[in-house]
Amino acid sequence: MTKSELIEAIAARGGLTKARAEEVVNSLFEAMTAALRRGEGIELRGFGSFSVREYKGYDGRNPLTGTAVAVPPKRLPFFRPGKDLRELVDQSRLGGPITGED
């Protein structure tokens, strides 16, 4: 499923125009991005949770030239599926191979 397919599904299931569903879906992911940007986690009951993990910077080396390079600290988003979703995904194995575009 792609974002545009999600938008179509929300339009159909929610009885919205596609344009309206697009606004809703876009502002949802924008709000989630904004929360993670603030360093806040997101807890979605029945689905899972997102958190931000901080990685310290360190002095690295270019493996080819041996030159010292400072690796800056970084923040990465991390998702942990809820128990429900984990079990649902595992059970989907019985239904056949993984689908969706690459």
Add this chain to the structure above:
Amino acid sequence: MSAPSPPRKSAHVTKADLAEAIHQQVPGLSKTHAAELVALVFDTLKETLGRGEKIKISGFGNFMLRDKKPRLGRNPKTAEPMTIEGRRVLTFRPSPILRDELNADAEQERPAP
């Protein structure tokens, strides 16, 4: 007078907060309707993943599925050899756009090359 509430261990956002944000953002969308739509989005994502279908949200990230093969392991208590069954797991791969968003402040502090 009530005692001051303890500081929240770590701030986190819930579906209600997301519904509030969407209600603010999309003109004419009530808070109640926004909340229904937030639930509908995560239900749809969950059902899709539950059918074994992966999801790609451009600009945010991909929810990928992977089949893990069965492998031999040991019961850590009894040291008894046993087969660990195959399973299907879900992982989230953030889009480069999201990764950049989270590091935008650090980017500005970094000295120019």
